[in-house]
Amino acid sequence: MKTTTPVMPDQHDLFVDAQAVLAGGVSASMRLHPYLGRPLYVDRGEGAYLFGLDGTRYIDFNMANGAALLGHDHPAVKKAVIQGVEMGIICAAETPYHEQLAARLVAIIPAAERVRFSSVGTEVTLVALRIARQITGRTKYLKFDGHFHGLTEAWLYKRENPLDADSPVVPSSGGVPASGADDVVMVPWNDVAAFEAAIARHGDELAAVICEGIHYNAGCIPPEPGFLELLRSRCTEHGIVFIMDEVLSGFRTNLGGVQAQYDVIPDLTTHAKALANGLPLSSVSGREDLMRALAPTGPVVHSGTYSGHILSVLAALATLDALSEPGLYDRLNATADAFYRDLQAIFDRAGVPARVQGMGARFGIYFGITEPVRTWSDAMGHDHELNRRFAAGCVERGVYFHGYTRQGPPGHAGFSLAHTPEDFAETLSVVEAVARELVA
Template sequence: MNQDRSHALFTRAKDLIPGGVNSPVRAFKSVGGEPFFAQRAEGAYLYDVDGNRYVDYVGSWGPMIAGHAHPQVLTAVEKTMRDGLSFGVPNALEVTMAEAITSIVPSCEMVRMVNSGTEATLSAIRVARGATGRSRIIKFEGCYHGHGDSFLVKAGSGVMTLGLPNSPGVPAALADLTLTLPYNDFDAATRLFNDAGNEIAGLIIEPIVGNANCILPRDGYLQHLRELCTKHGTVLIFDEVMTGFRVALGGAQQRYGITPDLSTFGKIIGGGMPVGAYGGRRELMEQVAPSGPIYQAGTLSGNPVAMAAGLATLELIQAPGFHDALERNTHALCDGLEAAAHAAGIAFTTTRAPGMFGLYFRHGPVETFEDAKASDTDRFNTFFHAMLERGVYLAPSAFEAGFMSSAHGPAEIKHTLEAAQAAFGTL
């Protein structure tokens, strides 16, 4: 596979951009080799600057649930941008987006748009602290909520990929305000709340962990956290930047029947444009400026072009049977991969929810962060490159979830499984 132009671009980039990339996992540092540079994308496929085509299971890390360059989304963007790219004053599409989110997600009585998932999670934590008058927060080992200082303690995703369990630049005093729990451990959560419940402003969690590959909650676990937070006056925050509108129309909170106090969103509500949002109970959100004293602002928040792309995407995914089809295709892919691996005598298991999945080179099940870390990352790295050579692009890290879109159909799944059969044969 020729990648001469990608190599030349990466050489130039490394002189000008840290690591040659604008987000760490893109550098292929954990899997080895050099990244390819995208030229264009359409449907389920990415095309690089050297003319290679890949079935894409990254999907811009989640936003492209309807596939790349969907005509309905592009039309909405083109129509909106003719009137201007940014105004710095309110626009009608912001209101329409707020109406859409609050109608789809019942726990969100009010919502504030921001520009990224990181902005959304940072803002939600600020609201929790401001509303409760407490300082400490709880996060979970292996969960990643953006690169805010409070979240880079035992984070997953790119932090774990690079072998950085904590990040330089995070003051110890701030890190001390972040308590961590093992995901899916009922007793540990109970003990922590019994010891420090009256000090905890908020608990933030990925209801399905997508940054230690893909770990699903044990039966009753999210409900247990809901009960602990209610008992101790702690704000329960669901980070649905990844799962929102993907694993069900109303996100993981709909799928598991839990009502968080605050939720954060991103990815899909921007349709591929930079976006984020946080929302929740009215009494909490009314404390955000200018309604209340908790300050948060953003020059480009509610950008009309991002709103147009997101609204078009939300319209697409509300089609009857959309998520059912997404779930069927996710199962078909994961079942096929497991069958191919087992036929080759390789220890391999998958986890999956509608439209997202995890790949682990180990025997299952995978229910905890420790389980995820026990996966054979060297074998994954070899598999990653074998699949890339055969035109299938998986996330370039053993600790990142994969994503399906409605554009991934039987032909793409067939190609992927044929590539996997050959790739497993090289391990």
């Protein structure tokens, strides 16, 4: 019998072919790696690794945009999914597992008195805003420059020039009405004076203040001491609903998220990504009196065929079991601190202008910047050409850093609990070689 060895398509050819049938050649625009000029095509994932179509092993520092905190193909998560498959992949149905998972979240997440599941992060941030508008009877909301809350209409605005305090708010996407900008008040993160001025002017018109507790979507910009507390107290004073979007920050530094870490409790909070370790699941949760506004008890609509899908709910229960292991976050944070310190030391030794900022399992590398990055505008100085050369040099040597954008601040990177000391050591020696190349 004649056998043929399968020929692996070249990644560039695949991308060309994909463009003939997939819009833009991808299923999500941010999967096009802006520095590689194509997506990374993968065959499978395992632990800390992605395997390319030709079998190349990459140590992964994207980890499914932060969803796979336990690592790819985690055995307990896989077992949970198989349990859901054996239950008949029932969707659009409630089970006792939904109640169990909600009870776990109520126990873990400080703000959560009631929980509503959905499928993706984008959906729950919008539902949180809808609840806030219903409760307050107001329509305006305050968000921070560059904070990412998904790609629905409400969040698709930016200040035209974030370096200019008086710059107007305009749509950040085609197809988004300019008139929606009238509802948006936008200020720089960590800027007390700008926030106070916005509250003095709009405080009694705002339905919500929303933030990423740690601004990971611009690398990693933690709140300055007292900043979250300030948001909390001004929201209380003006009857504004304070929404902390923990879609990315949730479970990253500890089980309770940023709100537990800083002991600042929002009125509503949103989770997704690491919640189900790679399965699509999100939640909006918060104060009982606010959550009661949701249908069927209240007038705010939210429902969906796939909301709280059984495979995802079971995966989340398994994920929370794994994340609840005593001492896990002490180890995670110690690993994180050592890794970020070692990365910074390599750049410093090699003379590469770069700043590493990380908290817990997620971090950002700012190229061309050596001072602390406190605000989004600080991060605007990121050198994308240097980042391109870094990412390309690493991927050539089997270490994968994703690229989200070619403009403005860098995206975020992260590791998983499956990364071993050997993986970190190998990564550091690759980074060392690439750093030397960058300055050669």
